[in-house]
Amino acid sequence: FNVVTDKLAINGTAVTATAAELNLLDGGTSVGSSITLADADGFVVNDGGTMKTIPASDFATYAGGRATLLSTTTLSSTANVAFDNSLITSTYDNYLITLENVHCGSGNVEVTIHVSVDNGSSLYNSAGDYRFANLTIHEDQSNDSVSNRASDSTDKIGITGNRVNNGNDSALRIDATVECFSLNSGSWKKFLTRASFSDTTDPPNLYYEHTLALFDGSQSAINYLKIMPSNGDFNAGKIKLFGLK
Numbered sequence: 001f002n003v004v005t006d007k008l009a010i011n012g013t014a015v016t017a018t019a020a021e022l023n024l025l026d027g028g029t030s031v032g033s034s035i036t037l038a039d040a041d042g043f044v045v046n047d048g049g050t051m052k053t054i055p056a057s058d059f060a061t062y063a064g065g066r067a068t069l070l071s072t073t074t075l076s077s078t079a080n081v082a083f084d085n086s087l088i089t090s091t092y093d094n095y096l097i098t099l100e101n102v103h104c105g106s107g108n109v110e111v112t113i114h115v116s117v118d119n120g121s122s123l124y125n126s127a128g129d130y131r132f133a134n135l136t137i138h139e140d141q142s143n144d145s146v147s148n149r150a151s152d153s154t155d156k157i158g159i160t161g162n163r164v165n166n167g168n169d170s171a172l173r174i175d176a177t178v179e180c181f182s183l184n185s186g187s188w189k190k191f192l193t194r195a196s197f198s199d200t201t202d203p204p205n206l207y208y209e210h211t212l213a214l215f216d217g218s219q220s221a222i223n224y225l226k227i228m229p230s231n232g233d234f235n236a237g238k239i240k241l242f243g244l245k
């Protein structure tokens with residue numbers, strides 16, 4: 001056949017692929033530049049002997065889960081970081097918050113989370129709204145120590161400060177993760193926090209806190225989270241929100 005004017009047909013179906021596409025499938029084209037994969041991008045897969053094009057989102061389902069970045073806040077004289085109901089939705093039941101190299105504007109503060117079930121119109125910030133159990137490892141030059149603490153009635157979720165208020169040493173900033181479980185369910189919502197930071201001594205000691213907190217104020221779905229220092233603001237760093245599937 002004439003490769004210019006005629007069409008190749010397989011089982012009666014005209015082949016519409018270009019020469020470049022056929023060369024690519026044949027390995028005749030070198031690896032190109034990187035791309036950012038999206039859910040709608042396609043992959044060719046042999047499905048039990050039948051060749052099919054499938055969306056990239058199928059790989060996430062097969063792998064059994066992934067974290068999707070929903071929001072990044074770069075901190076600079078930032079009073080608080082709020083994630084509202086445009087981010088906290090029924091799409092995800094579980095979320096991950098990361099604090100990366102966060103520097104508070106002043107020392108002797110604690111970084112906390114408060115929740116809302118009405119998109120921030122009212123925050124739960126009273127004694128009895130939360131419970132927690134905490135394990136802290138304290139680097140002390142004279143007396144290294146491990147301690148635990150718990151409360152069945154508190155007014156916040158502590159990212160830092162369950163054992164000691166954090167300092168604001170420029171070289172020992174706050175790094176933390178907060179896993180938020182079952183925010184859409186009718187059960188009690190749990191928050192698992194891991195945080196590393198310094199205290200206010202000179203030179204500063206290193207603290208590691210591992211905390212399980214429980215929101216005890218309501219069994220309604222949470223659709224708003226607010227992160228803030230107990231006073232002052234955030235000077236630097238990033239706070240990110242991920243949806244977990």
